[in-house]
Amino acid sequence: MKKMRWFFWTLVMLNAVAAYWFSSAADHRRDASSALTAGNTIAYGQDVPELKLWNEAPAESLVPDDGVIESKGIVEVTPQEESVPEEMRGAPVVQQPLCRLVGPFNTEGLAKVRLALGDQMNEIRVISKEEIVNEGYWLIISPSDTKDEAESVLINLRQREIDSFLITDGEYRNGITLGVFSEKENADSYQENLKKKGVESLLIPRTQVEQRSWLQLSDEKKYAKNITVIGSTLGLEDSVPGPEYAVPCQAGD
Numbered sequence: 001m002k003k004m005r006w007f008f009w010t011l012v013m014l015n016a017v018a019a020y021w022f023s024s025a026a027d028h029r030r031d032a033s034s035a036l037t038a039g040n041t042i043a044y045g046q047d048v049p050e051l052k053l054w055n056e057a058p059a060e061s062l063v064p065d066d067g068v069i070e071s072k073g074i075v076e077v078t079p080q081e082e083s084v085p086e087e088m089r090g091a092p093v094v095q096q097p098l099c100r101l102v103g104p105f106n107t108e109g110l111a112k113v114r115l116a117l118g119d120q121m122n123e124i125r126v127i128s129k130e131e132i133v134n135e136g137y138w139l140i141i142s143p144s145d146t147k148d149e150a151e152s153v154l155i156n157l158r159q160r161e162i163d164s165f166l167i168t169d170g171e172y173r174n175g176i177t178l179g180v181f182s183e184k185e186n187a188d189s190y191q192e193n194l195k196k197k198g199v200e201s202l203l204i205p206r207t208q209v210e211q212r213s214w215l216q217l218s219d220e221k222k223y224a225k226n227i228t229v230i231g232s233t234l235g236l237e238d239s240v241p242g243p244e245y246a247v248p249c250q251a252g253d
Helices: 002-036 107-123 147-159 184-196 220-233
Strands: 098-105 125-141 176-181 202-217 246-248
Touching: 098 107, 098 125, 107 202, 125 184, 147 176, 176 184, 184 202
Parallel strands: none
Antiparallel strands: 098 202, 098 246, 125 176, 125 202
């Protein structure tokens, strides 16, 4: 019986010690928490702002009451308008009229066209310009220093039955001409044959400046038929192009 009472009072003592220990620990934690939150304590009943994440807030709540959102760090660049002279503003765009050119005609051909068209030529502009015309290829032997030397070369060529003539004036004076060819291929071939015989020669393109003329038709339907007939008569069918060759009209003679 005594043992039971002793055991009972031992349990009571242990419970009392445990209660005191747990109570002291709770007071210690509460004091530490109070020290950390000193000066930031919110009294009971005070309004506390509600914390919401952006994805939880409604869209209208993100816009200020005045409807203006301030943007920092973003600069909007407005393209500068092209400056247009005041006198050109609102001016209508005038499209340049198109004409058809027929030609080219050399001096003789243009004279025939003028004669055939008669008074109609008074209403047709003539556009003329100078062009370099190829008239063939000249095969020569380079000029000698003196006429005597040139004649000696000429005699030697004729003894070998090579057609040749002395050039007596001009840029190639005292040279020897071996012929004029209309086609370059023929000139190249003959030059190669002479080279095999030991004769060195020069191939010179023959050109001259000629005036070429075109008829500018502003009213194609009015003149096209007559121009076509004239082109056919002169053998100039290729000089009468179709309407797709229209060009901006220009001033003429």
